[in-house]
Amino acid sequence: MSRALKSRIDQLTKVERQALGQIGRTRRSRFDHKFSLSLLRMREIEALIRHRHGQMIPDPTGTDDVDACMAYVTAAAGSQSDQDMRDWCAYWAPWISPSDLDAIVIRSSTRKRMIPADDVARLLGVTFELRSLLTFKTIGACDVSKAERQRLAKDRKRERDRLRAATKRSQNVRMDRASYEANSAERLRPWEAEGISRRTWYRCRGTSASQIVLNMKGDTPVPNVDGFPPTPPHSEHDGAMREACGARGSGSVTPAGLQGAEPHGTGDCEEAA
Numbered sequence: 001m002s003r004a005l006k007s008r009i010d011q012l013t014k015v016e017r018q019a020l021g022q023i024g025r026t027r028r029s030r031f032d033h034k035f036s037l038s039l040l041r042m043r044e045i046e047a048l049i050r051h052r053h054g055q056m057i058p059d060p061t062g063t064d065d066v067d068a069c070m071a072y073v074t075a076a077a078g079s080q081s082d083q084d085m086r087d088w089c090a091y092w093a094p095w096i097s098p099s100d101l102d103a104i105v106i107r108s109s110t111r112k113r114m115i116p117a118d119d120v121a122r123l124l125g126v127t128f129e130l131r132s133l134l135t136f137k138t139i140g141a142c143d144v145s146k147a148e149r150q151r152l153a154k155d156r157k158r159e160r161d162r163l164r165a166a167t168k169r170s171q172n173v174r175m176d177r178a179s180y181e182a183n184s185a186e187r188l189r190p191w192e193a194e195g196i197s198r199r200t201w202y203r204c205r206g207t208s209a210s211q212i213v214l215n216m217k218g219d220t221p222v223p224n225v226d227g228f229p230p231t232p233p234h235s236e237h238d239g240a241m242r243e244a245c246g247a248r249g250s251g252s253v254t255p256a257g258l259q260g261a262e263p264h265g266t267g268d269c270e271e272a273a
Contacts, residue, residue, distance in 0.1 A: 036081065037114075037138060038079045038080050038081035038082075038114055039079075039081050039082075039083070040137065040138050041075075041079040041081070041114060041120075041138040041139070042076060042079050042081050042083060042088075044134070044136050044137070044138055044139050045072060045075055045076050045079070045124075045139075046092070047134055048072075048124060048126065048130075048134065048136075048139075049072060049092060051130075051134060056091070056092050056093065056094070057069050057072050057073075057092055057093045057095075059095040060095075061095065068125075069093070070096075070100070070104070071123050071124055072092070072093065072124065073085075073089060073093055073096060073101070073104055074104055074107075074108070074123065075115065075120050075123055075124055076088060076092075077104050077105055077107075077108035078108045078111060078114055078115035078120070079114045079115070080108075080111065080113065080114040085101060085104075085105050086101065089101055116140075117138055117139055117140035117146075118140035118141070118142070118145075118146065119140075120138075120139050120140065121139050121140040121141050121142045122142045124139070125142060126139055126140070126141060126142060127141055127142060127143050128141035128143055128144040128149070
């Protein structure tokens, strides 16, 4: 933008600048995009067209490839995307007639879901090799079933994991088993050079066997008597009743929950009285 044009835009009013699109525009974030499986199917069909034919579907007029070229339009219409098929065909298949396009769109509108992946692969002649080359996700393969593709995918993942683990092991430099055993104490026997026994040599190094202490069920420690709560003190009323009733009981004392009931016991209180 030239300096004169920029100064001219700065002199415009807010309404004029908004009409020209200079202000009031919001930049869309790439995170606002919502994933669409149907739209991904459309992009994969376009990638297949570019791989086979270039920028557009060739005009099949006067050739035997009419069905093969119309299959691209049928697959695109069967993806159930929100894209207008007239605009899509204006770029990818400008040679198609409006009547043929309307017939394809009407047939596709009766479908509740988009065409299955393997059906699209058979319609477009996509092999497993071509599918792997173009990394298709929504288009299957006409020569390999879905179960077989899943099995091959598991095998490839297992091979990738094996290679990744081997690379990780090669990066971690470790001593091999032969070198470890050649430099081990059992092979060198250093206690013989020092003139001591094997057990003494290990004991001096602090690598002797650890003592194992087994606690049996009867080895429960004696509880701490000081930790028990103190015995609650007796009141003077309890002492008087014990003196009046003797040593065998206090049956004349009515329980707290049975106030007014008859005394119970052996009659020791009456004999004492």
